[in-house]
Amino acid sequence: MRPEAAALLWHSGEVSYAELHALAGAAAARLTALGLPHGRPAALVAKKSPEAIAVVLACLRLGQPLLLPSPELGAETLSALLERCDAVRLPAPAELTGGETQADTQAGSQEADSHTAGSGPDPQQVALLLTTSGSTGLPKVVPLTTGAVDRFTDWAAGHFGIGPDTTVLNFAPLNFDLCLLDIWTTLSRGGCVALVDQDLATNPAHLLALFQQRPVDVVQGVPMLYQLLTRAARTDAATAALAEVRHAVVTGDAISEQAFAPLPALLPKASFHNVYGCTETNDSFIHPIDPADPMPHGAMPIGRPIDGVTALLLAEDGSELAGPGLGELVVRTPFQTTGYLDADLDRGVFTERADGRYYRTGDLVRRHLDGVLTLEGRRDFVVKVxxxxxxxxxxxxxxxxxxxxxxxxxxxxxxxxxxxxxxxxxxxxxxxxxxxxxxxxxxxxxxxxxxxxxxxxxxxxxxxxxxxxxxxxxxxxxxxxxxxxxxxxxxxxxx
CATH class of the missing domain: 3.30.300.30 (ANL, C-terminal domain)
Incomplete structure (x- = not known):
């Protein structure tokens, strides 16, 4: 790792790896001083910032399970969530990373290093606890082990060529699973993360400034991001700033043909990918988008299973669908959670088969005659009229x-x-x-x-x-x- 290399772009400035390491060391010292109970989750309720990322890194180094709830949750929902997880809410990132002496920072780094010395982190240990959207009530808590995170970052770095000279745009909030690629894969490979301020995420000028500050190689985001970039590209300078992107990843929601149409000209060097996945499984499918025919069968395909993923379609009667037809997508990935933090919620969602544990996505997928899969909707969006x-x-x-x-x-x-x-x-x-x-x-x-x-x-x-x-x-x-x-x-x- 090059200490002087840029780890993060934040507004108009850069945070080097040396600076980020110092912030993480300060956070580790403060966390150690707090004396958090071993194995009990800590909760970081914060919007994205260099300081917040340093706190996450400190927890990973200390082997401290970290819950990342949305900072926009209502007070009652957040309180209920922390109680369900028996989680200790951490102070604000600025408090955890500021005010430490050099000796304290070094002590924190040594404490963190002592947790990772020898045989390394336990791959079965919970590293991060993410949450679902909570659209049907209190968000479900999804623990991810160190091994699951490492397997994902290995895949993502290899598939998209993320290394020390790669800059990756991070559009999603810190609590979203998309950050496993944008932030954690990039930092694990010595690349640079261009951080979009959550409060300015819908401002095209803020997005464009990150591309103009430093050439961005990889972009991942929901369709709205690409609509914002299309709106931002009003000048020759803006067009030139976007022209260096080599991988554009669409995820999180289906993109329309109208929204995709301007992207090949907007990002002329980019290979386009549609990625499908859930918080519980992480990415499961990837589809290389053909700009000449982006919507075969009238919709963007979800693609084929990525390395190590097994997928099935279940008919309405629960039988496995072998040929063309509509069924619920059921998947098993190397990156998935072992189950919700509240094991009672696993029933009817996770299912054991001879080759392992599968997750029922609730998504209805159509397999066409040529084997292409398209997303048709949600099982819970089916109503009777x-x-x-x-x-x-x-x-x-x-x-x-x-x-x-x-x-x-x-x-x-x-x-x-x-x-x-x-x-x-x-x-x-x-x-x-x-x-x-x-x-x-x-x-x-x-x-x-x-x-x-x-x-x-x-x-x-x-x-x-x-x-x-x-x-x-x-x-x-x-x-x-x-x-x-x-x-x-x-x-x-x-x-």
């Missing part, structure tokens, strides 16, 4: 196929007469005169009668998104006319 099973994500896709639709969210809402009806909230293109009746008539040719939204609410602003750019359906519902007691225009079903 007038007795007919409808996948709301398929309805969203049909709505988004209209050329004047930017994005759509389809919500299953309670109806006194029908039991459940579908309400669509649709962002139309700027200046479009599109109305709900016209849109419903257009999708009537694509959907069965029960899947046509009964009501359509048209908006001219972007739909709410989570911190990493995924559609936030809960927020869409809260902001909808239904939640505000207004009645959207209703037209006869099928008309």
């Amino acid at each position: 007038r007795g007919v099973r409808v996948n709301t994500t398929e309805v969203e896709a049909a709505l988004c196929s209209h050329p004047e639709v930017v994005e759509a969210a389809v919500l299953a809402v309670t109806d006194e007469a029908a039991g459940t009806r579908l309400h669509a909230v649709v962002q139309r293109a700027a200046g479009s005169p599109l109305d709900g009746l016209t849109l419903r008539q257009a999708v009537a040719a694509l959907l069965p009668r029960a899947a046509i939204p009964t009501t359509v609410e048209l908006v001219d602003t972007a739909l709410p998104r989570t911190g990493t750019g995924k559609l936030d359906r809960k927020a869409v519902l809260r902001a909808s006319k239904y939640a505000q007691g207004q009645r959207p225009t209703t037209t006869p079903a099928g008309g």
Whole structure:
């Protein structure tokens, strides 16, 4: 490792490996002084910063299991989560990394080194505890062992060629599993991480400044990131800054054909990849995107299993689907958790087979005649409308196929007469005169009668998104006319 080399880009400055090592040493000294109980998780509730990353590194060096919850959780939810994990909340990163003397820092480094001397870290020891989104209640806690993290960083570094001269953009918040590639793989190989400030993540100028500060080799992010980069590329200087990217990884959500279309020209040297995975398994599939045909079968394929991954499709009756058809994706990866921290939550989610433990993703995947897999929606997005099973994500896709639709969210809402009806909230293109009746008539040719939204609410602003750019359906519902007691225009079903 080169002490003088840049480890992090943060705003307009750089943090060298020597500086990051010193910050981690100071944090290790302070953590040691706190006398945390052996094996009891510590919780770092903080947004991304060089100091926060130093605290994570200190915990990894000390063998201290570290819980990384979202700093945006509500106070009651966070308190319940920490109680469930029996976790000790750490002071703010600035407190843990600042104010130490040189002797204290050296003592912290020596304490950390003593934990990793000899045979090295135990691969079965829990290193990080990540959380799910919590969209169905209190977030589930997903422990990852040192061995699982090391196996992932080995794969990611090899697949994307990440080494000492590589700069990788980190867009996701610190608590997301995407950081295993962006941050932890990069730092483990002596590369440089271009950190996007979480508070400025939707500011195209902030994103562009990182590319202009230093050529970025690898970019990973949700579709929203690429839309922001497209908006940022308004000048020749901006275009030149983006031209050095050699790997562009789309992850976290499906990208539309319209959103992908400008990317080959925007990133002319890049190889494009679509990556699929879950917090519980980490990355499972990867697909090399062909810019000439990015959407075979009308959608972006999720790809093929990456090295060491085994995947199955289960039909509705639980049988394994051998040929073409729709089924739930079940996977086993070298990087997955052994189970949730609360083992009671494993039931029905993790399943034992002859060759190991598999995770039921809940995602519905279609295998086509040529073997290509496409994501069709969620098992828990399937609702019954007038007795007919409808996948709301398929309805969203049909709505988004209209050329004047930017994005759509389809919500299953309670109806006194029908039991459940579908309400669509649709962002139309700027200046479009599109109305709900016209849109419903257009999708009537694509959907069965029960899947046509009964009501359509048209908006001219972007739909709410989570911190990493995924559609936030809960927020869409809260902001909808239904939640505000207004009645959207209703037209006869099928008309």
